[in-house]
Amino acid sequence: MHELFHASRRRFLAVASEFELSPPQVRALAVLDPERPVPMSELAEALHCDNSNVTGIVDRLEDRGLVERRSAAHDRRVKMLAVTERGAEIRARLADRLDEAPEPLARLSPEDQRALRDIMRRALERD
Amino acid sequence: MHELFHASRRRFLAVASEFELSPPQVRALAVLDPERPVPMSELAEALHCDNSNVTGIVDRLEDRGLVERRSAAHDRRVKMLAVTERGAEIRARLADRLDEAPEPLARLSPEDQRALRDIMRRALERD
DNA sequence: AGCGTTGGTTGAAGTTGTCAACGATTTATC
DNA sequence: GATAAATCGTTGACAACTTCAACCAACGCT
Numbered sequence: 387m388h389e390l391f392h393a394s395r396r397r398f399l400a401v402a403s404e405f406e407l408s409p410p411q412v413r414a415l416a417v418l419d420p421e422r423p424v425p426m427s428e429l430a431e432a433l434h435c436d437n438s439n440v441t442g443i444v445d446r447l448e449d450r451g452l453v454e455r456r457s458a459a460h461d462r463r464v465k466m467l468a469v470t471e472r473g474a475e476i477r478a479r480l481a482d483r484l485d486e487a488p489e490p491l492a493r494l495s496p497e498d499q500r501a502l503r504d505i506m507r508r509a510l511e512r513d
Numbered sequence: 514m515h516e517l518f519h520a521s522r523r524r525f526l527a528v529a530s531e532f533e534l535s536p537p538q539v540r541a542l543a544v545l546d547p548e549r550p551v552p553m554s555e556l557a558e559a560l561h562c563d564n565s566n567v568t569g570i571v572d573r574l575e576d577r578g579l580v581e582r583r584s585a586a587h588d589r590r591v592k593m594l595a596v597t598e599r600g601a602e603i604r605a606r607l608a609d610r611l612d613e614a615p616e617p618l619a620r621l622s623p624e625d626q627r628a629l630r631d632i633m634r635r636a637l638e639r640d
Numbered sequence: 641a642g643c644g645t646t647g648g649t650t651g652a653a654g655t656t657g658t659c660a661a662c663g664a665t666t667t668a669t670c
Numbered sequence: 671g672a673t674a675a676a677t678c679g680t681t682g683a684c685a686a687c688t689t690c691a692a693c694c695a696a697c698g699c700t
Contacts, residue, residue, distance in 0.1 A: 388611075389637055394518055396561060408655060408688095426679060434523060439657055441680060446655080463665050463678040484515070490636040498632050505625050505632075509617040510516055535657095535686065554647065566688055568649060573686080590647045590696050 394488045401483045405476065410443050412480060415452065420474040423456060423466035452476060521615045528610045532603065537570050539607060542579065547601040550583060550593035579603060 402412045410433065417432045418424065430440045444467060447453040452473030458464045469477060486492070491499070529539045537560065544559045545551065557567045571594060574580040579600030585591040596604060613619070618626070 387633060390633065391518065391521055399561065410656065427677090434526065435656085436658060437679060438659080438681080442656075461666070461678085465679070494632065494636050498635060501628060502632050505621065505629050506514060506517065508625060509621050537687065552647075562687090563689055564648060565650080565690080569687075588647080588697070592648070 390488065390490060393490055397488060398484070401480065404483070405480060408446075411447055414440070414443055414447060415469070415473065415477050415480060416484070418453065418467055418469050418473075418477070420469040420477065423468040425458065425464040425466055427464070429467060447473070517615065517617060520617055524615060525611070528607065531610070532607060535573075538574055541567070541570055541574060542596070542600065542604050542607060543611070545580065545594055545596050545600075545604070547596040547604065550595040552585065552591045552593055554591070556594060574600070 398412070399409065402409050405412070407415070413433060414429060417429060426440050426444065427437060429444075430437045433440065433443075444453060444455065448455060451470055454468045454470055455465045456468055458466050491502070494502070525539070526536065529536050532539070534542070540560060541556060544556060553567050553571065554564060556571070557564045560567065560570075571580060571582065575582060578597055581595045581597055582592045583595055585593050618629070621629070
């Protein structure tokens with residue numbers, strides 16, 4: 387199990403540097419929904435970190451034109467995070483790379499892969 | 514799959530702060546072998562980071578008395594990293610906490626857990 | 641002996657992370 | 671409706687991580 391996580395972590399870091407993004411930036415981009423802007427605080431919660439931390443991360447994502455801050459209509463304190471067109475494109479390519487099965491699992495037989503998928507489904511279905 | 518990694522990551526961070534160690538410090542301590550000191554460069558390789566990075570991480574682990582730098586007999590350039598008695602104790606408790614099955618998997622039926630274990634074994638056995 | 645290489649450290653620069661304090665705004669309470 | 675309390679995002683201070691380039695000491699080779 388640890389080995390699997392280790393392999394996944396390594397691949398995650400490799401993909402991040404491949405796109406010249408830092409790990410938290412990749413995580414943020416993956417969490418954000420191009421279809422539906424969300425407040426900063428929601429991103430902070432998803433990333434398990436402080437509000438003040440996402441300020442900086444979003445700053446840098448905004449500098450690269452991947453994300454946009456928009457003020458919300460219903461509450462002038464909150465800022466909604468919208469993924470730009472370019473951000474959505476990067477995000478999609480990122481997802482493609484990250485959705486590839488990690489190396490050790492890719493070598494499994496088709497039956498094992500199916501069985502694994504079914505078990506994973508059962509593990510998460512009660513949420 | 515991503516959800517599983519996410520859950521594991523969250524637990525990992527929780528355990529780290531529980532022991533008042535930073536994530537890289539936990540990783541380092543987990544990699545090191547109390548039975549067999551290894552050179553710094555080997556730790557750097559295991560952590561997928563620069564040599565200069567482990568210098569600082571080991572500095573702080575040494576400050577807390579969890580790890581010791583010993584000069585190697587065969588080559589006076591290299592420094593062997595040895596886990597202290599206290600370090601080994603923390604390391605063991607850390608392993609206990611990290612070896613607990615992640616939340617979603619713990620709820621699986623015994624048959625599914627066995628099947629999962631067998632699949633994992635097959636995935637890694639060709640290494 | 642001399643020269644290139646290697647192992648670890650140092651310094652600079654940038655990012656991540658937490659915490660406390662703050663300004664602007666909203667919501668609750670009187 | 672005015673005032674107080676709570677909320678959202680930002681800022682500043684500080685510690686840790688990360689990479690890179692430069693460096694020193696020590697090794698190995700010719």
